[in-house]
Amino acid sequence: MTHDASNPGIRNIAIIAHVDHGKTTLVDAMLRQSGLFREGQETQERLMDSMDLERERGITIAAKNCSIPWKGVKINILDTPGHADFGGEVERALSMVDGALLLVDASEGPLPQTRFVLSKALERGLSIIVVINKIDLPDARSSEVLSEIYDLFIDLGANDKQLEFPLLYAVGKAGIAQDSLEGKSDNLHPLLDAILREIPAPRYTTNEPFQMLVSDLSYSDYFGRQAIGKVMNGRAHSKDALVCIGEGDRREALSISKLQAYEGVELIDVENAESGDIIVLSGIENVHIGDTICTRDAPKALRRIVVDEPTVAMRFAVNSSPLAGREGKNLQTTQLLERLRKETLKNVSIQVEEIRGGGGFVVRGRGEFQLVILIEMLRREGFEICVGRPEVIYRTESGVKKEPIEHLFVDCNEVFAGIVTEKLTGRKGRMLAYSVHDGGRVRLEFSVPSRALIGYRDLFLTDTKGTGIMNSYLSGYEEYRGDFVTRFTGSLVSDRSGKAVTYGLYHLEPRGRLFVVPNDAVYEGMIVGEHNLDSDLDVNPCKEKKLSNMRSVLKDEALTLTPIQPMTLERAILLLQEDEMVEVTPSSVRLRKTLLSFQDRKASKRGGPAQSAGREEPPGGASAGEGRAQTTLAPEAKSTKRAALSGSPR
Ligand SMILES: Nc1nc2c(ncn2[C@@H]2O[C@H](COP(=O)(O)OP(=O)(O)OP(=O)(O)O)[C@@H](O)[C@H]2O)c(=O)[nH]1
Numbered sequence: 350m351t352h353d354a355s356n357p358g359i360r361n362i363a364i365i366a367h368v369d370h371g372k373t374t375l376v377d378a379m380l381r382q383s384g385l386f387r388e389g390q391e392t393q394e395r396l397m398d399s400m401d402l403e404r405e406r407g408i409t410i411a412a413k414n415c416s417i418p419w420k421g422v423k424i425n426i427l428d429t430p431g432h433a434d435f436g437g438e439v440e441r442a443l444s445m446v447d448g449a450l451l452l453v454d455a456s457e458g459p460l461p462q463t464r465f466v467l468s469k470a471l472e473r474g475l476s477i478i479v480v481i482n483k484i485d486l487p488d489a490r491s492s493e494v495l496s497e498i499y500d501l502f503i504d505l506g507a508n509d510k511q512l513e514f515p516l517l518y519a520v521g522k523a524g525i526a527q528d529s530l531e532g533k534s535d536n537l538h539p540l541l542d543a544i545l546r547e548i549p550a551p552r553y554t555t556n557e558p559f560q561m562l563v564s565d566l567s568y569s570d571y572f573g574r575q576a577i578g579k580v581m582n583g584r585a586h587s588k589d590a591l592v593c594i595g596e597g598d599r600r601e602a603l604s605i606s607k608l609q610a611y612e613g614v615e616l617i618d619v620e621n622a623e624s625g626d627i628i629v630l631s632g633i634e635n636v637h638i639g640d641t642i643c644t645r646d647a648p649k650a651l652r653r654i655v656v657d658e659p660t661v662a663m664r665f666a667v668n669s670s671p672l673a674g675r676e677g678k679n680l681q682t683t684q685l686l687e688r689l690r691k692e693t694l695k696n697v698s699i700q701v702e703e704i705r706g707g708g709g710f711v712v713r714g715r716g717e718f719q720l721v722i723l724i725e726m727l728r729r730e731g732f733e734i735c736v737g738r739p740e741v742i743y744r745t746e747s748g749v750k751k752e753p754i755e756h757l758f759v760d761c762n763e764v765f766a767g768i769v770t771e772k773l774t775g776r777k778g779r780m781l782a783y784s785v786h787d788g789g790r791v792r793l794e795f796s797v798p799s800r801a802l803i804g805y806r807d808l809f810l811t812d813t814k815g816t817g818i819m820n821s822y823l824s825g826y827e828e829y830r831g832d833f834v835t836r837f838t839g840s841l842v843s844d845r846s847g848k849a850v851t852y853g854l855y856h857l858e859p860r861g862r863l864f865v866v867p868n869d870a871v872y873e874g875m876i877v878g879e880h881n882l883d884s885d886l887d888v889n890p891c892k893e894k895k896l897s898n899m900r901s902v903l904k905d906e907a908l909t910l911t912p913i914q915p916m917t918l919e920r921a922i923l924l925l926q927e928d929e930m931v932e933v934t935p936s937s938v939r940l941r942k943t944l945l946s947f948q949d950r951k952a953s954k955r956g957g958p959a960q961s962a963g964r965e966e967p968p969g970g971a972s973a974g975e976g977r978a979q980t981t982l983a984p985e986a987k988s989t990k991r992a993a994l995s996g997s998p999r
């Protein structure tokens with residue numbers, strides 16, 4: 350389609366970067382300096398991170414819109430997440446904009462997600478403004494970082510025009526941007542001016558009727574389902590008779606109850622929306638991301654949004670443990686299905702599939718962290734669920750089994766390079782580059798199977814004494830590299846239901862690392878600790894001291910247990926073996942065997958052949974179903990059993 354006009358009153362930009370490079374903080378400053386707030390008005394830090402989980406974890410999870418006025422122009426801004434697992438959000442956001450601010454930390458330089466987001470922006474032919482951010486950091490190395498950015502553009506096949514990107518230096522936190530490193534500025538005006546100058550106004554075709562691409566969905570208790578997107582052509586009026594064109598040219602008539610646009614972080618009602626603006630239409634049922642909303646007289650579909658495929662799958666099922674129903678309110682499969690379906694409507698990179706014959710759902714996403722966040726949201730909404738171990742998704746192409754491969758960057762002290770290399774090569778990683786940097790640090794690059802990285806981060810932190818940094822991006826699918834064996838520890842499995850007591854736990858301590866404390870409820874098949882040896886051990890954590898004539902309850906209470914690390918959802922998920930699940934309720938995280946009864950587990954062990962960690966089918970296939978025969982684990986399957994995860998796996 351040739352566009353013959355543009356709307357000079359609007360600019361649409363996305364802010365893209367690697368995680369933590371300062372996107373949301375910069376948006377704060379842009380909102381403040383655009384004059385949207387009253388003089389002296391208190392505003393929250395990282396205003397766009399409005400979800401509870403975003404505030405708690407200090408990261409952006411979903412891309413969000415806002416707008417600012419600048420010199421008579423409305424700038425629609427999309428703040429995007431920098432964590433690799435939320436890459437789908439970035440792809441969705443880029444469908445609404447004509448340009449992007451690429452933020453790069455002045456100390457860290459371009460990192461894997463910088464590469465991912467830049468490649469997506471270049472693919473779309475977006476105009477890019479590069480902002481080297483955080484130049485106030487004591488270890489800022491802006492000139493070096495700039496040459497790394499050029500290298501990245503060249504590596505990604507940028508053309509000459511794209512290589513002449515406008516460049517600014519910024520301290521987002523202080524709300525300062527300047528045209529040169531030496532220049533002086535005390536505001537963001539140079540950046541805001543650059544947006545007006547360098548980002549093209551949205552283009553459209555004058556005689557085309559109204560067309561909008563649905564790039565996001567929202568829900569309002571008052572107005573129902575809401576579709577968010579850019580007006581690609583024409584104008585919209587709040588009373589228009591419209592039609593939604595879905596996948597496979599499915600058409601559905603719509604009547605819009607409300608038309609809104611962004612003003613700051615708020616939505617305001619408008620009568621009309623111009624071409625190029627980002628709008629919100631309310632009162633729409635049955636609309637999906639990627640659909641086109643257009644006029645009934647001249648319906649014409651736009652190209653749907655296509656995002657990269659998911660790489661990790663997990664089995665989700667309702668809680669079937671003996672303690673089910675005590676802490677949550679949503680316990681039924683239909684409720685879980687409905688909620689998961691709702692998630693797929695909003696979250697383009699999540700897929701849900703029902704497991705045939707019951708046993709829950711296979712949920713696919715872009716990484717285990719994305720699924721952890723989904724589980725965390727479910728438990729806050731009162732769900733009680735059981736989830737299985739994250740598994741990578743294999744593909745078969747021309748009869749060849751292929752697996753996802755990551756390009757991994759490691760930055761660590763030179764003394765740890767040996768151990769890191771040893772561990773990664775043991776997991777079928779191949780070293781691609783090794784370079785020594787100032788201060789005795791080295792940068793290593795590996796090509797490594799995604800399955801090797803599930804659960805590896807903590808081992809890495811332990812091996813590098815917490816000082817290493819690792820980042821990766823999905824480089825593609827390659828032929829399956831074969832099984833690998835790594836360290837393995839088994840599980841301490843409770844052989845009965847009851848309450849854990851000090852005496853019982855005290856005598857289990859030499860056997861491994863415990864997950865429960867006295868008075869915790871336990872049940873048969875629940876995992877109460879990590880066994881030191883590479884086999885499971887059935888134990889009795891409820892064992893009381895036999896009372897003799899010399900009664901010694903007091904003595905028992907005097908036993909002191911080693912403090913345990915509280916079980917977090919992330920830690921639990923990465924500890925799982927193939928025949929185990931995590932039980933998640935609003936207030937508890939417990940590990941359990943999929944088959945709870947000792948007899949059932951014994952029988953299934955005798956019955957099934959050995960299996961490897963990755964399977965053709967995602968979890969939830971025949972071997973993962975509740976009550977079905979479990980197979981024994983090949984050594985590789987046990988490889989993700991590891992020490993505790995400290996912090997979020999970003
Ligand atoms: N020194 C310094 N720190 C900054 C600056 N801008 C942001 N930060 C800090 O960097 C951290 C990350 O900031 P965010 O704005 O959340 O980064 P983000 O890019 O939005 O992160 P994600 O959305 O999770 O990818 C916060 O601790 C900020 O305070 C800056 O200009 N200078």
Ligand SMILES: [Mg+2]
Nearest residue numbers: 372373408409
């Ligand atoms: Mg952010």
